[in-house]
Amino acid sequence: MREVRVIEFHLDSRSGVAPYMQLIQQVRQAMRLGLLGEGDQLPTVKDVVAHLAINPNTVLKAYRELEHEGLVAPRPGVGTFVTRSLTDQSLAAHGPLRDELKSWLGRARKAGLDDESIQALFVSTFRTSIEETTR
């Protein structure tokens, strides 16, 4: 099998999110965007630590967690592979949703909101809607 380098991790040390969690989020994100699909190999532990200068246990922990979630599975002696797809129908919906969001942003600017007000409005509405759906 030809080795394909599919994704590359990065770390934000100021984000306050634990490094292993950042790796997990980046794998999930790549799966949602369709960059990682079933059968794709995650970067090897050595590749990740040699790239990011982080502790190998951090990578192992992230991969174990992803395995626990049923998203990846290790093949002993080979590496860790994606076992399912997270894109399903939702990826197809991205385009139209992005267009709607763009036109909403246009209307917000026309109404005189600056970037910071738009962000604040979005974040507060987003939070309220999460609270409403979990209630």
Place this chain on the structure above:
Amino acid sequence: MTDPVLRADGLSKRYGRRTALSDCTLSIPPGRVVGLVGPNGAGKTTLLQIAVGMLAQTAGTIEVLGGRPAANPAQLARVGFVAQETPTYAGLTIADHLRFGAHTNPRWDQRLADERIAALGLEPAQKAGKLSGGQRAQLALTMAVAKRPDLLVLDEPVASLDPLARREFLRSLMAFVADHGASVILSSHLVSDLERVCDYLIVLVASRVRIAGEVEHLLATHYRLTGARRDPADLHPGVTVIEGSHTDRQSTLIVRSDTPIDDPSLAVEQITLEDLVLAYMTQATTSPRPALESIR
């Protein structure tokens, strides 16, 4: 292998009247990358040099990989050491260094050494004196890892390197750990240098161990509390105040607690490793005795 990689009990070192290390008690589990952090002059080098057998303690005991430091050739072969400033022999070539390593180390891995030198883009015929600081550090690291040690000890390995060389150095160190699973102890006066690589932390200030433990556990048991000004003694039992500052109205406390803090009158926040280390350093300058020697 679950025996501690380093066990110290009441370890102390005195130079005449000056105390470099006092009553150091530690038990470091194997397979960790240990960050030894403290200000300059705290005793980090003393502790590391005792661990590799370059210095003898004045009191207490220490066991490294289950043996006495530098007790015999077998013990020496199991421990790799990179001293401060990553010294090399300026007049010798890289190849000379590797030949010297091969002659003096029974477990020497010439292939690993050659591969590392090639991967670094270094020319074996080059004299060590002509190398940049970062390249010299990489040569010193190559000498230490080609011994195939079970424990690798590095004293301030990145202190004198620029940010790029620092990152490169830690990358190759972590790649070695991923490949060979050795335990590592490395010191720095900056926790930010080590934050990404270490999973076990020891804070050493003014010759004493202030706290030691798994990074994950340390982060999960330390909090910043802010609220109306209050006497720290009023907090729940089990909550230890590491550092506190007060205005006329407000108190800000860095505390350790093994149980979650559920107090509606306080804002409870997680803290970063850097905040945690700074709190213990501040505590050390304001109270002569540590509140806590070590946890787990």
